[in-house]
Amino acid sequence: MTKSKKTRNQSLGNVVSCNDEMHQIFDLAIQASQSNIPIIITGESGTGKSILAREIHLMSNVRGEFVSENCAAFSETLLESELFGYNKGAFTGANIQKNGLLLAANNGTLFLDEVGDMPMTMQTKLLCALEKKAVRKIGSCVWENTNFRLICATNKSLRCLVQTKLFREDLLYRLQGIELHLLPLRKRKEDIPLLIENFLQTIPIAKQKNIHAIDHEAQNLLINYHWPGNIRQLHHEISRIVALKKAGNCITCGDLSPQITGKNHRQYRTLKQAVVEFENRYIQQTLKMVEGNKSKAAGLLGISRRCLYYKIGVSS
Numbered sequence: 001m002t003k004s005k006k007t008r009n010q011s012l013g014n015v016v017s018c019n020d021e022m023h024q025i026f027d028l029a030i031q032a033s034q035s036n037i038p039i040i041i042t043g044e045s046g047t048g049k050s051i052l053a054r055e056i057h058l059m060s061n062v063r064g065e066f067v068s069e070n071c072a073a074f075s076e077t078l079l080e081s082e083l084f085g086y087n088k089g090a091f092t093g094a095n096i097q098k099n100g101l102l103l104a105a106n107n108g109t110l111f112l113d114e115v116g117d118m119p120m121t122m123q124t125k126l127l128c129a130l131e132k133k134a135v136r137k138i139g140s141c142v143w144e145n146t147n148f149r150l151i152c153a154t155n156k157s158l159r160c161l162v163q164t165k166l167f168r169e170d171l172l173y174r175l176q177g178i179e180l181h182l183l184p185l186r187k188r189k190e191d192i193p194l195l196i197e198n199f200l201q202t203i204p205i206a207k208q209k210n211i212h213a214i215d216h217e218a219q220n221l222l223i224n225y226h227w228p229g230n231i232r233q234l235h236h237e238i239s240r241i242v243a244l245k246k247a248g249n250c251i252t253c254g255d256l257s258p259q260i261t262g263k264n265h266r267q268y269r270t271l272k273q274a275v276v277e278f279e280n281r282y283i284q285q286t287l288k289m290v291e292g293n294k295s296k297a298a299g300l301l302g303i304s305r306r307c308l309y310y311k312i313g314v315s316s
């Protein structure tokens with residue numbers, strides 16, 4: 001019996017989606033959660049890898065904690081002490097003995113985010129710990145048993161990292177029991193209205209201000225935007241809007257960021273730049289139409305050959 005279930009709109013706990021491909025991923029995640037096979041979640045930054053990992057932990061039958069670490073956030077030595085722990089006196093500043101996260105995750109789930117950024121020496125130590133199901137603290141010669149379900153996430157291709165010798169091939173095989181790939185938001189635009197609705201229900205300030213709707217035009221602008229930062233960016237956009245909104249219960253175009261409405265002044269071209277761009281395009285089209293014959297092109301464009309040569313930067 002799973003604790004978290006797919007709801008009517010096919011969401012998996014807090015992971016919301018109405019996209020068919022994502023539903024297949026949800027089904028796979030439910031199946032995977034009931035086994036102890038390592039899981040690797042791939043996808044661009046902000047596509048929901050961390051929240052899916054947490055849902056898998058909630059659905060699984062493990063009794064222990066969900067312990068999470070971002071492998072890109074620490075220097076090599078810090079990451080080592082975070083993961084493996086240390087004995088008192090193991091290095092300057094080690095005033096107490098400390099368990100690492102591999103021990104803290106015993107009987108639970110260890111989630112290693114951005115695993116592709118893990119330094120090589122740490123990869124070797126991790127592989128050894130996974131093989132032995134045991135860890136040795138820094139400065140200790142005692143192996144301590146630990147048994148956890150491993151979920152890793154990466155926005156890089158581990159196969160490419162293996163080819164460039166930045167990731168151990170044997171560790172890759174050890175990690176990739178089941179791969180769950182999360183689509184970028186631009187490939188599941190049907191999720192945008194559902195996510196907006198979800199964020200309006202879950203962002204506290206939206207509830208406080210009773211902002212519960214979005215008008216059609218504003219929603220269409222959000223659907224048509226390409227979302228390079230994926231769902232994280234959409235979440236920030238909605239959080240920003242509700243925080244700044246002074247009046248009204250409905251989000252409108254005027255509330256959206258300039259990069260979404262296309263009114264980003266820094267990206268705006270002057271009239272002169274726009275005219276030059278148009279002229280160049282038009283001249284190239286005409287030249288193509290007359291198969292490069294400059295006299296014919298000049299005639300069609302109503303300018304002298306000399307002027308045409310000047311405009312396309314060729315000396316006559």
Ligand SMILES: Nc1ncnc2c1ncn2[C@@H]1O[C@H](COP(=O)(O)OP(=O)(O)OP(=O)(O)O)[C@@H](O)[C@H]1O
Nearest residue numbers: 014015016044045046047048049050051231232235
């Ligand atoms: N399907 C979803 N439904 C609801 N919220 C989501 C969904 N996917 C992502 N989010 C929200 O988007 C934000 C980013 O998600 P998350 O941190 O899980 O992404 P990530 O892929 O792990 O990012 P990174 O690769 O940068 O670590 C979070 O606020 C999360 O709650």
